[in-house]
Amino acid sequence: MPHYGDYQNAIYGAGLAGIVPKVPVDFATLAARATAAMPASVRDYVQGGCGDERTQDRNAAAFDHWGMTPRMMVDCTARDLSVELFGLRLPSPVFMAPIGVTGLCTPDGHGDLAAARAAAGTGVPLVASTLSNDPLETVAQAMGDTPGFFQLYTPKDRDLAASLVARAEAAGFKGIVVTLDTWVTGWRPRDLNTGNFPQLRGHVLTNYFSDPVFRAALARPPEDDPAAAIRQWMGTFGKVLTWDDMPWLRSLTKLPLILKGICHPDDARRAVDAGADAIYCSNHGGRQANGGIAAIDMLPGVVAAAGATPVLFDSGIRSGTDVVKALALGATAVGIGRPYSYGLALDGAAGCAHVLRCLLAEADLLMAVNGYPTLAAVREAGAVRM
């Protein structure tokens, strides 16, 4: 049976023929190379975060104070990283988190399709953002047989929300991820210092501009009057959700409903009671609120509160080791954020797939060396706060 770790042999094998990876295999080199290659406006938006970015930095740094203990004399020649989620058998517990400017991460402006193709090529699901340069239907198609999830930024216009969800269902997405932490944008100095907010320049609004409900409310189509369409988007983006909205959200779809941005155990309990099918523990990569606890440090409390409900996690994952630590702390599946957008920036779909394969190879080899043949073994081994 092939293992994700075999990617290491492929890299060394290519090295014998004098070929080195086009995209770096480690995050530090990847980030340095990608941010040098990106246009400044995209780089600042992707790399930046809220305030002085201490929460963002802490998200990644906090993985250092969690450690795992290797077990010996365990046969790990066969390893199984597959996971069941919402009745789907996924080949690995890794997915691509929604990134609203994915479209801009490739020079052709079709980064969303490139990420979808990377999903198709690797079997790693993509959570497609509402904020996309290509319509969700086209993105879904580009994912091939790999399941995808649709991330909903809930508009104030309830009919528009219903339309977006219905389109996502019709397009074949397997679940709806409702983001709770971004009805308004956090304070982002890098973008403020350059007066740059991509959406206000008409980027990544294709799902709105292509939507029949959104279009029906415009005097003239977005193609003829983009400024008016952008103004309408500004007016409708970001409904403030409360727990009272849960029955309505639930009524929009029969697909699994996943609530993104849950960090407090009480909120996790409330989400489960209100009918959420999964909790998505995330602090939005430190982009929305500064001054927070690192996301990975909040994961154990959320997992305990969620009980049997699956918990997805992101924020600060930079390596395969981080992936295994998050699984050890109870995550059912782990979201990759900025690293895959850097892969896109350096080599499109191939670069994105390479980043995902490297993360999976490192995770798989760590499991092999640490004596964890399955994800159940990872979870049983756990991680210790050092």
Ligand SMILES: Cc1cc2nc3c(=O)[nH]c(=O)nc-3n(C[C@H](O)[C@H](O)[C@H](O)COP(=O)(O)O)c2cc1C
């Ligand atoms: C450039 C950028 C755009 C993002 N856009 C969205 C989005 O459209 N919807 C959403 O729910 N989260 C969005 N996020 C948050 C990610 O889904 C994820 O929570 C975050 O990237 C995790 O942090 P990390 O990248 O530092 O690991 C975005 C993140 C970045 C970096």
Ligand SMILES: CCCCCCC(=O)C(=O)O
């Ligand atoms: C008013 C738009 C809010 C930002 C949406 C994209 C996102 O989640 C992020 O940049 O982070």
